[in-house]
Amino acid sequence: MSRLPEPTIERSIHIDADAASVWEHLVVGELASLWMGGVMVIEPRTGGAVTLVPESDPDETLVGLVEEIVPGETLTWTWRASDRDPTQVTIAVSPARDGCLLTVTERIVEYQILEAPPLIQMPGEPWILRVCVAA
């Protein structure tokens, strides 16, 4: 029989470019917007905001926070659309022969909703997504 599905997405690709160039395309919003499928805003620091407004459906805007960043190596953020569970995305970049290897994982995480202080106002919702904690 076929294997049961894993509740985590993982994808890897080899890119024929140096890791520094690929990293720029992750942490510079204008460059990330070229491939993320919408307008991407990212503050590349722990606690920085992450927003993706998809071209296909702006109502499905994803909003979140950078959880961890190791410059040039790994970037982790947690985000959610207004009607979805939050997910955690980690992108790792490492040098490889003739370029670099990029690996992305995404999984659903637990989260807490606090009243204050406000950090991110979710569109159309009265509460505040303040802290995201991995399950």
Next chain:
Amino acid sequence: MTHEQRLFAALGDPTRRTVLQRLTETGAASATTLSAELPMSRQALVKHLAALDAAGLVTRVRHGREIRYSVTPGPLTDVVRWVVEVGGAWDERLARLRDVIEEA
């Protein structure tokens, strides 16, 4: 915890996936039967079955003095849908990223 989170938490444990896979292969079985086939105590198995039950992945049916568990495939479609949707989005994004960088 939402239903989706319970579902993913249940499936996130490799032992529970093994139990679920075993039930899929053998059909309905009691905790006693499963504990004889799998390398874990009946007590541990009952806890895993309870988590799978809470996630809606198995159903309990009483047969005389024993309770038999069987797989409920419905919730798995939620997982498959999430995997397909989110995985597909990353496939498209990463293909674009490679094009953008390599064609620059």
